[in-house]
Amino acid sequence: MSEQEKELKVLRDQIDSIDKQIHSLLNNRARCAQQVADVKEKYQGNQDAVFYRPEREAQVLRRVMTRNEGPLADKEVARLFREVMSVCLALEKPMYIAFLGPEGTFTQQAASKHFGHSAHCIPFNSSDEVFREVESGGAHYGVVPIENSTEGMVHHTLDLFKRFNLKICGEVELLIHHxxxxxxxxxxxxxxxxxxxxxxxxxxxxxxxxxxxxxxxxxxxxxxxxxxxxxxxxxxxxxxxxxxxxxxxxxxxxxKNIDDQSDNSTRFLIIGDQEVGESGQDKTSVLISVRDKAGALYKLLEHFQRHKISLTRIETRPGQQDATNSMFYIDFEGHSVAPKITRLLAELEAESTELKLLGSYPVAVL
Structure with a gap:
């Protein structure tokens, strides 16, 4: 055996030993996930138990990236943990995810990026069908596009939030390569x-x-x-x-990569019927209708300035069945249960003819 082979053998033996430890720890984690499912069913019941917690998952992934010391990149390590969590969640309860199809779209990539490859992703022909499938309980969550960095907002998705009583439970940002x-x-x-x-x-x-x-x-x-x-x-x-x-x-x-802009990205929303708790780095989305008069938007924005709350997106939509109203879709930093956000929402509601809280959810981690 050459000197090179001797040195490589030592390293390969170390890798085999580490792999064995990783394998054992993965199975321990999976058994712990099964026990979590048992506890939830014991206290919440099989029908009412909530197995997927977006805020908890975001916290875990952020901790993974914070404590990472390399040589693996932060996001690569987080993607590995995403898949570990995905397969463990599947042991607790298989997840069915509706997405805007057909198969092979960027929306499917976003669904897999957010939920991991152990989730069952089901394509639908339109965003309307995705919303309907989630609202009826046929899927646990849905994934729909909301915004592209070069082409702007997907207005049809915004308008669906007027028709369906679903919440935004998360977001995914996907770098688009054509x-x-x-x-x-x-x-x-x-x-x-x-x-x-x-x-x-x-x-x-x-x-x-x-x-x-x-x-x-x-x-x-x-x-x-x-x-x-x-x-x-x-x-x-x-x-x-x-x-x-x-x-x-x-x-x-x-x-490869024939996009005119190399940083072209699309943001997708995760829709569901659950309230999402605080993760520590959150975003809130609302639809607000106000009387269509001079200074209406300025008055709304004054409240954000006074509370020092940063807006991340604002979009104007036609008023619903009333030409005298204007409607605004607004994303801003913070969670609805935080005291200053609670005060802000109360002020906005007093200023508007209708306010619909679409959800508070973790800012995209990956």
Whole structure:
């Protein structure tokens, strides 16, 4: 045995020993999770027990990142713990998550990022169906897009909060990377048409103008549908979609990261029917209707300034069945049970014709 092999053997034996310890600890953690489920069912009952606690999960992941000493990056370690928590939660109670489909979309990636790969993610054709499935109890939670860094708010999602009595239980931020995919061929030659949602085409416009100025661009309903069409139509067609879509439809990635902006991201909301406790770093979302008159928004914003509460998003929506009202969607820092947020909400309600608290929830960790 060479000196190199001797040194490697020592290190490999150490790795085998560490792996054995990790394996034992993972099983210990899983058994503890099962005991947590037993205690919850004992005191809350099988039907009423709440197994998924977004605030608790956010706290655990933040602690993981705070205590991490490397060489693994903070977020990589947190992703490992996310999967550990996901598989342990599945032992307590399998989670069913509705998401805006079809399979292979960025929304599916967001669902897996937030809940881990042990959750059962079910695609639906529209955000309306996702809301309906969660409200009826067919799914524990739903995942829907709310905001893109380049294209702005998804107004249809905002409007659904007027119709459904669901809460925002969390948020996910996903860095969006678009790739050019095609079947059979592995280069850019011979492409005569490119499929993609209109929003994605807009996000990749400069790259497309540079590489395919004369090729037909065909808008479709989703990135996954674009990938399906590229597979179906062969090497003359291409799609702009994600890594997940490439894997799902077995397409070649012939150009990576073709977005015009490298920091393009989309924010997704987790919707459910539960109140979420404080995690220590939270956000609150509300819908507020006020009489449509000069200075109405200014008066609302005065309350935030006086309490020194930072807004993270404000969006104007049409009043519901009343042209004399204006409606605002507002995100701001803090949890609704915190004293100054409680006072703020009371003042906003007195100032408005209607205030709907959409939820307080942990700020996205990953």
């Amino acid at each position: 790739h050019l995919l095609r079947a059979e061929a592995e280069d850019l030659a011979g492409i005569t048409r490119i499929y993609s949602p209109q929003q994605t085409l807009a996000q990749c416009r400069s790259w497309l103008d540079s590489h395919f100025p004369s090729v037909e661009r065909i808008p479709v309903s989703s990135n996954a549908e674009a990938a399906r069409l590229a597979l179906e139509q062969g090497s003359s067609a291409a799609a702009i979609a994600s890594d997940l879509a490439a894997d799902l439809y077995q397409l070649n990635i012939v150009a």
